[in-house]
Amino acid sequence: MGEYMEENIMKTGTTTIGLVAKDFIVLAADKRATAGNFIAAKKVDKVLQVADKMALTTAGSVSDIQLLVKLIKAELNLRNLRTGRDNNVSEAANLLAGIVYGNIRRFSAIPGIVHFIFAGVDSTGPHLYDIYPDGSITEVDDFVTSGSGGSFAFGVFDSQYKKDMKESEAVELAIRAVNAALQRDSASGDGIDVVVVSNSGVKKVYKKEISINLSK
16 A cells, blocks of 8 residues: 555646745645546646635545545534634644545545645644645645645745745745746646635635647
């Protein structure tokens, strides 16, 4: 299972990123969905809101992503109703990690491989988590990437990331990071979405679709 899982994680065709800025988180992703070497869709939204001040990026098996996102949304809504308070980001991220852990260990001929970058803001500030396909979770204090184009995005972050960036700076950096992957990774492409998660909520601040005319 370990070898199978590692091989398929490396083949996850996408680029998603998250970065910690001054008092908010920026999430971004490309818009291409692939099935092997086939481009299955070109307008996929891979940055999804799951609560008032929480969002995540998605990479992996589409059917498993859709199911797990529905589950975490429902669980967070129920917790909010039961407790009468906003959800704590750490609790929410660990809850999702537990769901991912159960998903990968459910007996199936085709294991569900999913990788989430989870962001949220609560009374303790902004938090960013890397939730790996095996259910492990790591809090990130600077930046993180996932998918086949992630290594190209890391190169941009390593040279240009700064702590306490303003929103305009952080958004521009996120665009540059995803664009670097679009230029080099054939499994990433067709556009960029950028979302800011702050104390004001979840806001899409940039969306660009890229069309390529192969007839020219």
